[in-house]
Amino acid sequence: MDNFNFYSPTEFVFGKDRENECGNYVKKYDGKKVLIHYGGGSVIRSGLLDRVKNSLDSCGIEYVELGGVKPNPRDTKIYEGIELCRKENVDFILSVGGGSCIDSAKGIAIGALYDGDFWDFYGTGKNVEKALPIGTVLTIAAAGSEGSGASVVTKEDGMLKRDVGSDLLRPRFSILNPALTCTLPAYQTACGTTDIMAHVFERYFTNTNEVEITDRLCEAVLLTMIKETPRVLENPDNYEARANIMWAGTVAHNDIVGVGRSQDWNSHGIEHELSGLYDCAHGAGLAVIMPAWMEYVMNHNIMRFAQMAVRIWGIPMNFENPEYTAKAGITAFRRFLHDIGMPINFEELGAKEEDIPMLVKNLGIGSGKRSGFVELDANDVTEIYKIAAHAQI
């Protein structure tokens, strides 16, 4: 097992009606002047924004608002938020929405206290030294940003998607009410499931041997998603299934399932170019990319893919031909994604094979390699995009 630090100080406040306590938690974490940050009209129509404001009002907390965050959140909205925070002396940001909204809030949190362009930190590895504290009221189980120190933002000029990570970006508290996710359309629910499972698989495929505890924790999340996702697609109001998915989504990405081992993250990187270029849902892009990546790298460690097949998909081990088992596991994953309504190839996603050279170029590998479970050069990534373009079940 590799040496590691695990630090997840966020207070998770989980369950029915918990959003009505958000004022208390802002107060507990010393917020006095809040920026409420949100996306589209659904948080207004559902009455959620009013409940949040009532809770802040009842705790005597002042606030200003900034809505309009888009999926694949843009730098332009973040600049707007930074200006507003400075003008209004905001000292706490409360994100009310899904992962895009939280990631946008994190960008604002960095920029408000930085004497320069917040974009300096994205995709560069530059160390975040200060950030405003953040709280979240989560409305979509997917990104895991409510429990992570990561933020992914798209620069509108060139549609480049880049990320940053810092413990300073971990929310002070995150309120997770599964009932808020019951109104999500089936497609978005399935995109969330795919993103959650991808967060686990990016950690599951490792070159560090004998990390049984982390393997088993990964499998715990995946098995839960495989059980619960069909239940919410059958009945969107199934609170218990929504609750399991929502908490699994947080556990999948606060790194408890990833410590002590090398991780991959190439599927995420390769996907980001798709959602950057076509503005498709990140989860949908992952459904197309991740099984293709698996097929391409499978031979690097057949037994690890066989383990996935047996433990996660319940496929009997073929002891004479483990690679049959390994392959069957990947097929089971793709079939599952198809069954929950995800696209599995470029056509279904709305991507074009002729764009592959541009996608590879945008990824910025040049003549180098991306590190991970298997090192990938531009040629490897091209092959993965090609497999993804033509995949069938």
Added chain:
Amino acid sequence: MDNFNFYSPTEFVFGKDRENECGNYVKKYDGKKVLIHYGGGSVIRSGLLDRVKNSLDSCGIEYVELGGVKPNPRDTKIYEGIELCRKENVDFILSVGGGSCIDSAKGIAIGALYDGDFWDFYGTGKNVEKALPIGTVLTIAAAGSEGSGASVVTKEDGMLKRDVGSDLLRPRFSILNPALTCTLPAYQTACGTTDIMAHVFERYFTNTNEVEITDRLCEAVLLTMIKETPRVLENPDNYEARANIMWAGTVAHNDIVGVGRSQDWNSHGIEHELSGLYDCAHGAGLAVIMPAWMEYVMNHNIMRFAQMAVRIWGIPMNFENPEYTAKAGITAFRRFLHDIGMPINFEELGAKEEDIPMLVKNLGIGSGKRSGFVELDANDVTEIYKIAAHAQI
């Protein structure tokens, strides 16, 4: 799923040689004058205490020392520590040892800032309002106290074992170097495994249905312990196996495997009277009590015990007679405990059947009931002690 808060703000610092960084972490968490708290001579003989002091010295941190913590830590040592902290203006306690040492440090942390008897908080539910910050350098994987807000202490007058819990008692940081556990004798290693598995089972047997994510996380820890424990007993120096066990021990008790559901904890309560009276190892007492408790309450939810048997012990489901499967799971657990060298009945533990009335009396149920997976009155507890007294494989 029940509403819950999950809050585990401890920074875990895991891996080889990490104890040499303890000065940096004390500094990071604002410690200026430290009480180093430890148990017997092994931390001195192994050179660990010197490495800790060197690290504090190199960071310019002052310290005083208090050794001599016993297993099943006593109130008398805590009074000593409180006096020392007050006299020396200690502002940070660094525990160097196992769970007993950490629990003792937590008692001191409460008492040093409380204008009264620290024992007021134990077994009473009285709310802890202030406590000195704590850090730990862990030497035994077992109690989980390095990541929990709990402390269990024995009052020497009457040998009563009582507990307290508060988020204020969660360590600021915990340093976990698995190599430090390689010198543990087989018996203590096995006691640790039993304690870790018991922490999970106390959460696994719940009356809250459909909490798949927490079930699966519980199973992840248990499956890891079942795989790794025989490996360290075969080769005590197996770092990878020690590492898996050490991290599993922390995950088992910071409540990530227990959220969203009712928990039990009756086996722990019933055991505490054994280790209180006979001063035996807590893990050894649990090996005797927990399977007996399982047999006594099994009929309350046969399918949950069948799930344990199938998912954890790999027993094929008997669809015609699920209770056969359930029973086989309990037998497998007891056999595992026996195989790793644990006692499984009173004689092997050194307890006496004729003491059962006293054990029941000390538990203090009176004419009431203990809540849990199954409510237990004095008669029920008597029956459980009797099953434990005579258990065989």
